[in-house]
Amino acid sequence: QKEVEQNSGPLSVPEGAIASLNCTYSDRGSQSFFWYRQYSGKSPELIMFIYSNGDKEDGRFTAQLNKASQYVSLLIRDSQPSDSATYLCAVNGEIKAAGNKLTFGGGTRVLVKP
Amino acid sequence: EPEVTQTPSHQVTQMGQEVILRCVPISNHLYFYWYRQILGQKVEFLVSFYNNEISEKSEIFDDQFSVERPDGSNFTLKIRSTKLEDSAMYFCASSLQGRANVLTFGAGSRLTVL
Numbered sequence: 294q295k296e297v298e299q300n301s302g303p304l305s306v307p308e309g310a311i312a313s314l315n316c317t318y319s320d321r322g323s324q325s326f327f328w329y330r331q332y333s334g335k336s337p338e339l340i341m342f343i344y345s346n347g348d349k350e351d352g353r354f355t356a357q358l359n360k361a362s363q364y365v366s367l368l369i370r371d372s373q374p375s376d377s378a379t380y381l382c383a384v385n386g387e388i389k390a391a392g393n394k395l396t397f398g399g400g401t402r403v404l405v406k407p
Numbered sequence: 408e409p410e411v412t413q414t415p416s417h418q419v420t421q422m423g424q425e426v427i428l429r430c431v432p433i434s435n436h437l438y439f440y441w442y443r444q445i446l447g448q449k450v451e452f453l454v455s456f457y458n459n460e461i462s463e464k465s466e467i468f469d470d471q472f473s474v475e476r477p478d479g480s481n482f483t484l485k486i487r488s489t490k491l492e493d494s495a496m497y498f499c500a501s502s503l504q505g506r507a508n509v510l511t512f513g514a515g516s517r518l519t520v521l
Contacts, residue, residue, distance in 0.1 A: 325508060336498050336513060336514050336515045383450075396452070
């Protein structure tokens with residue numbers, strides 16, 4: 294059973310601070326890693342993806358991947374109250390010609406306090 | 408920005424009734440998916456669809472479920488005889504062919520089975 298684990302939170306951060314979210318996965322063959330944001334009652338919205346070891350930055354967001362440790366993280370810099378949401382880590386397994394399914398973690402709830 | 412459209416947004420049905428959830432994927436996308444999220448739980452993969460056939464399905468996707476692409480734009484999920492435990496938010500998603508396989512999700516259809 295392929296698992297993706299996240300701390301459920303809530304992770305409470307003051308406005309302007311850095312929020313650090315972690316995710317571990319069990320399938321060593323995983324190829325691609327995604328961070329989605331989900332507001333309550335809404336659908337997942339892609340923040341960014343990463344598939345090479347190291348860091349990838351996009352605006353206030355930085356994803357970090359360490360395949361040897363089976364670990365992916367997301368940093369949110371200069372956190373804003375509008376960043377308050379649940380952040381979902383999703384992992385894509387072996388690349389297949391006919392598309393791939395994502396395995397989601399349970400999400401980390403982030404609360405940014407003004 | 409292109410989006411995935413889902414109807415209905417909310418459907419209430421009696422146990423044992425058939426339900427059809429509809430989706431219009433992004434027009435140039437080739438891969439189509441259904442996921443579901445029971446309230447307070449993880450987003451779970453149901454099925455992927457490519458080249459007019461199912462490419463992968465989860466153990467949740469049993470004989471009660473079916474998918475169809477009846478024309479060039481719609482993608483449907485049918486639940487033949489709904490059970491109480493089918494109550495969930497159902498998300499349609501689509502993606503372009505590509506290594507990162509980025510999924511774009513629709514807004515979801517909330518199914519309530521009474």
